[in-house]
Amino acid sequence: MRKLYSIGLIRGLLWQILGTAIGIGILTGIRVLMRLPAWKAESAVVFGALLGSLFFLYGVGAVDDWIKVAAGKEVSEPDESGWGRRRYFGVSYDHKVIGIQYLVLSLVLMVVGGSFALTFRSELASTGLQFLTLMEYNTLMSLHGMVMIIGILVGVAAFMNYLIPLMIGARDMAFPRLNAFGFWLAVPASIILLSSMALGGFDTGWTGYPPLSVRAPIGVQMFFLGVSLAGMGTIVSSLNVLTTAIRMRADGMTGFRLPIFVWGSLATSFISLTATQLIGLSFQMVMFERLFGMGFFDPAKGGNPILFQHLFWFYSHPAVYVFVLPGLGIISELLPVFARKPLYGYKWVAISSFGIALIGFLVWGHHMFASGMAQYLRVPFMYSTLLVAVPTGVKFFSWLGTLWRGKIVFPVPMLFVLAGIVVFLLGGLTGPPNATVATDLQLTDTYFIVGHFHDTMFGGYIFPFFAAIYFWFPKMTGRRLNETLGKIHFWLMAPAFIVLSTLMMRIGLLGMRRRIADYDPTLNLAVDNRVMTAAGFLIALGILVFIINAFWSMRNGEITTGNVWNSRSPEWQVPSPMPVHNYDKPFEVVGEPYDYGLPGSVYVKFKEAE
Amino acid sequence: MEHPSKSSTLRLGLLVLGALAVLTAAEFAIALTINIWQILAVIPILKALLVFYYYMHITRLFEEDKDLNRESFSYKLATNRIGLWLFLISDSFIFGGLMISRINLLGLTRPDLIQYLGLGVTTVLLISSFFANRAEVSMEYGDHKQFIRSISLTIGLGILFLIGVLGVEWRLAPFGPETNLAGAIFYVMTGFHAFHVFTGMIFLLIVLRNGRRMLYSAEKHWAVEASVVYWHFVDVVWFFFYPALYLIGTLAQS
Numbered sequence: 001m002r003k004l005y006s007i008g009l010i011r012g013l014l015w016q017i018l019g020t021a022i023g024i025g026i027l028t029g030i031r032v033l034m035r036l037p038a039w040k041a042e043s044a045v046v047f048g049a050l051l052g053s054l055f056f057l058y059g060v061g062a063v064d065d066w067i068k069v070a071a072g073k074e075v076s077e078p079d080e081s082g083w084g085r086r087r088y089f090g091v092s093y094d095h096k097v098i099g100i101q102y103l104v105l106s107l108v109l110m111v112v113g114g115s116f117a118l119t120f121r122s123e124l125a126s127t128g129l130q131f132l133t134l135m136e137y138n139t140l141m142s143l144h145g146m147v148m149i150i151g152i153l154v155g156v157a158a159f160m161n162y163l164i165p166l167m168i169g170a171r172d173m174a175f176p177r178l179n180a181f182g183f184w185l186a187v188p189a190s191i192i193l194l195s196s197m198a199l200g201g202f203d204t205g206w207t208g209y210p211p212l213s214v215r216a217p218i219g220v221q222m223f224f225l226g227v228s229l230a231g232m233g234t235i236v237s238s239l240n241v242l243t244t245a246i247r248m249r250a251d252g253m254t255g256f257r258l259p260i261f262v263w264g265s266l267a268t269s270f271i272s273l274t275a276t277q278l279i280g281l282s283f284q285m286v287m288f289e290r291l292f293g294m295g296f297f298d299p300a301k302g303g304n305p306i307l308f309q310h311l312f313w314f315y316s317h318p319a320v321y322v323f324v325l326p327g328l329g330i331i332s333e334l335l336p337v338f339a340r341k342p343l344y345g346y347k348w349v350a351i352s353s354f355g356i357a358l359i360g361f362l363v364w365g366h367h368m369f370a371s372g373m374a375q376y377l378r379v380p381f382m383y384s385t386l387l388v389a390v391p392t393g394v395k396f397f398s399w400l401g402t403l404w405r406g407k408i409v410f411p412v413p414m415l416f417v418l419a420g421i422v423v424f425l426l427g428g429l430t431g432p433p434n435a436t437v438a439t440d441l442q443l444t445d446t447y448f449i450v451g452h453f454h455d456t457m458f459g460g461y462i463f464p465f466f467a468a469i470y471f472w473f474p475k476m477t478g479r480r481l482n483e484t485l486g487k488i489h490f491w492l493m494a495p496a497f498i499v500l501s502t503l504m505m506r507i508g509l510l511g512m513r514r515r516i517a518d519y520d521p522t523l524n525l526a527v528d529n530r531v532m533t534a535a536g537f538l539i540a541l542g543i544l545v546f547i548i549n550a551f552w553s554m555r556n557g558e559i560t561t562g563n564v565w566n567s568r569s570p571e572w573q574v575p576s577p578m579p580v581h582n583y584d585k586p587f588e589v590v591g592e593p594y595d596y597g598l599p600g601s602v603y604v605k606f607k608e609a610e
Numbered sequence: 611m612e613h614p615s616k617s618s619t620l621r622l623g624l625l626v627l628g629a630l631a632v633l634t635a636a637e638f639a640i641a642l643t644i645n646i647w648q649i650l651a652v653i654p655i656l657k658a659l660l661v662f663y664y665y666m667h668i669t670r671l672f673e674e675d676k677d678l679n680r681e682s683f684s685y686k687l688a689t690n691r692i693g694l695w696l697f698l699i700s701d702s703f704i705f706g707g708l709m710i711s712r713i714n715l716l717g718l719t720r721p722d723l724i725q726y727l728g729l730g731v732t733t734v735l736l737i738s739s740f741f742a743n744r745a746e747v748s749m750e751y752g753d754h755k756q757f758i759r760s761i762s763l764t765i766g767l768g769i770l771f772l773i774g775v776l777g778v779e780w781r782l783a784p785f786g787p788e789t790n791l792a793g794a795i796f797y798v799m800t801g802f803h804a805f806h807v808f809t810g811m812i813f814l815l816i817v818l819r820n821g822r823r824m825l826y827s828a829e830k831h832w833a834v835e836a837s838v839v840y841w842h843f844v845d846v847v848w849f850f851f852y853p854a855l856y857l858i859g860t861l862a863q864s
Binding site: 069070072171174175178235239240242243246247248273274275276277278280281282285288289292293294295296301302303304307310311 | 680685688689692693696697699700701703704707708710711714715787788790791793794795797798816819820823825833
């Protein structure tokens with residue numbers, strides 16, 4: 001028992017249960033003291049969940065050092081080199097451990113969210129309701145959206161945490177304790193988010209628009225609270241990334257010698273640092289509306305439901321750039337390695353990340369063309385949205401220029417990179433029809449939008465994410481993922497996904513509305529839907545192959561300690577896996593980062609010990 | 611760079627307080643007489659700039675590093691400052707969102723509140739900001755006694771502010787959060803702000819406790835600086851919330 005309790009994660013979960021119970025007790029007690037009816041499930045559950053997450057953070061040990069500092073005691077960085085595998089199940093300050101923790105959490109969340117999708121996709125395989133009730137369908141569909149979004153945010157944080165200090169030659173992130181805190185906040189947040197299923201679910205979609213969300217079952221409160229907490233986690237993590245990249249760069253690493261991935265991460269962090277507060281605020285306002293009867297979004301009290309949509313989309317549109325910018329950074333990072341050529345137009349690619357981020361702040365209204373927003377706002381939002389194509393086009397141009405006449409090799413990471421480019425192109429080209437007011441009014445709330453969105457997410461995030469896992473797995477473990485299994489994974493997933501998303505757009509154009517549990521048999525969409533369900537299962541099979549591969553390769557994979565991919569990036573110049581404190585000798589940047597194939601060019605030079 | 615003397619730094623703090631007080635009084639007078647919202651919107655910006663420059667030392671962010679060794683105290687201090695300011699930027703978006711909601715939902719109307727109480731709590735918070743600055747300056751010059759006195763006064767004034775808003779205004783307001791929009795906006799804005807005041811007071815209390823145990827010195831007092839800068843930030847937020855809730859526009863129909 002004691003041994004089990006010494007594992008941080010289990011301790012945290014026990015404390016969370018305790019905290020939830022105490023929270024429910026306190027709130028009921030207060031109600032009794034205030035002479036209100038003792039039991040009100042909604043406020044008790046919300047307060048319990050909030051206190052439970054705080055107790056989790058205490059139990060797991062994420063705030064121990066801060067409590068010590070507040071009590072005036074000395075704190076020191078623990079020496080974690082002898083901890084072995086236990087480091088991964090408790091609080092560790094090492095950015096590499098936190099990165100891998102984030103990565104595992106991200107995969108768990110995406111498997112959960114994916115299984116939700118498979119469930120309701122099976123329901124859609126034929127018309128009529130087969131095995132889900134309407135409420136169950138709505139809950140699964142809504143949670144699929146938000147669980148995947150949190151999973152992606154966590155996955156983005158995984159690679160930012162793991163790679164940025166290695167790429168810029170820092171010993172760790174700027175604020176290691178804050179970093180651990182941010183990760184451990186995501187764990188109770190995910191639990192709270194998923195607990196909404198046990199509390200009646202909710203039927204609002206991932207957007208949670210009022211007034212529907214004001215009337216939904218209590219589950220929606222857990223959804224709002226979970227997302228708010230996860231949002232706080234992303235805020236502190238992005239704060240950390242920004243500070244690290246500003247302050248901890250190696251000598252000679254000027255702005256235009258930063259790896260593109262770091263540029264993308266900076267743009268991403270800039271968005272999530274600022275805009276995330278607004279989704280938190282909008283969700284909390286609905287929570288207050290439900291708990292205290294405040295009428296922000298209730299037209300009967302003079303409130304304005306459109307205000308919610310403005311606040312919500314001010315984050316939620318830039319959020320998609322939060323997902324894709326690091327992914328596009330990974331594509332730009334890996335293409336030159338496998339094309340053995342310099343990255344074409346480095347400076348423009350670097351700037352384009354910030355271009356996308358800045359324009360991304362000005363386009364949120366395109367989600368609201370059909371919502372009753374002021375009419376005159378539609379056209380400016382349309383043009384600003386179309387403008388996003390320009391910096392994105394810069395990236396595509398650079399990728400094509402990099403591939404042109406390169407000596408391309410095709411290991412698994414490169415396959416995923418190329419699939420990412422193709423799928424993101426599909427997603428990008430289907431964007432303008434949604435951005436243009438005239439066509440969007442026809443397309444809005446159809447499966448066309450769903451297809452477009454999944455294309456951008458898979459192209460901009462999922463495929464680059466897998467490319468990154470295959471690419472950096474040797475760095476993390478010292479072993480290589482099996483290439484054959486990797487190719488099976490790829491050839492199961494990529495074609496199936498393209499079929500799936502293309503059919504989504506097709507049925508959307510034929511008139512299938514998004515988010516519905518059933519569709520009209522006379523539309524003749526049953527065959528398409530059945531093929532889509534089959535494609536969905538093929539993707540799941542691919543992911544299963546990947547998971548088996550990861551577990552198998554962790555023990556039995558080919559041992560590789562050297563520069564597997566012949567990369568120029570500093571982390572590959574030292575043996576894998578990385579030692580606890582990264583580089584033994586600091587390095588200096590003396591050349592351009594992506595000058596592959598140019599004779600005599602050097603990027604980093606390790607300083608001799610003085 | 612030559613350091614200004616302690617007394618001149620303290621005098622500067624007092625001058626800034628004077629300027630802020632004049633601006634606040636002007637705000638109040640304008641609201642009672644001509645009530646032009648454009649002027650009432652500009653004055654808080656001026657007040658905020660004064661505080662950013664003189665109390666929160668925004669220029670320290672742009673100082674060159676004296677010591678380029680990553681492990682040195684001064685390098686880490688500058689890193690911490692950037693982290694803190696990034697957090698403040700992030701936090702200001704939540705207050706910005708609240709302001710946008712207020713403008714969207716209430717426009718040129720305002721909740722029916724007790725004017726003199728509003729002016730009173732604003733003054734209290736302003737003076738607490740002055741003492742927070744005084745505490746930080748005292749610590750910079752190693753004057754522990756004055757530091758303890760000033761920080762205790764800051765906390766005391768903070769408690770007074772919370773009593774004024776939560777204890778008096780919340781109880782005496784002629785509406786509840788569910789009555790009407792003005793009530794909803796009033797409670798959510800003051801609630802979010804009071805939560806920040808509360809957390810700021812926790813930081814100040816920790817700093818006070820550790821300060822009494824002589825854990826800070828003239829060279830190393832990052833915790834003091836951070837909690838004081840955060841306190842000023844909370845005050846700046848109130849600069850904007852005060853006219854938005856009490857001064858701008860006509861009374862909302864209830």
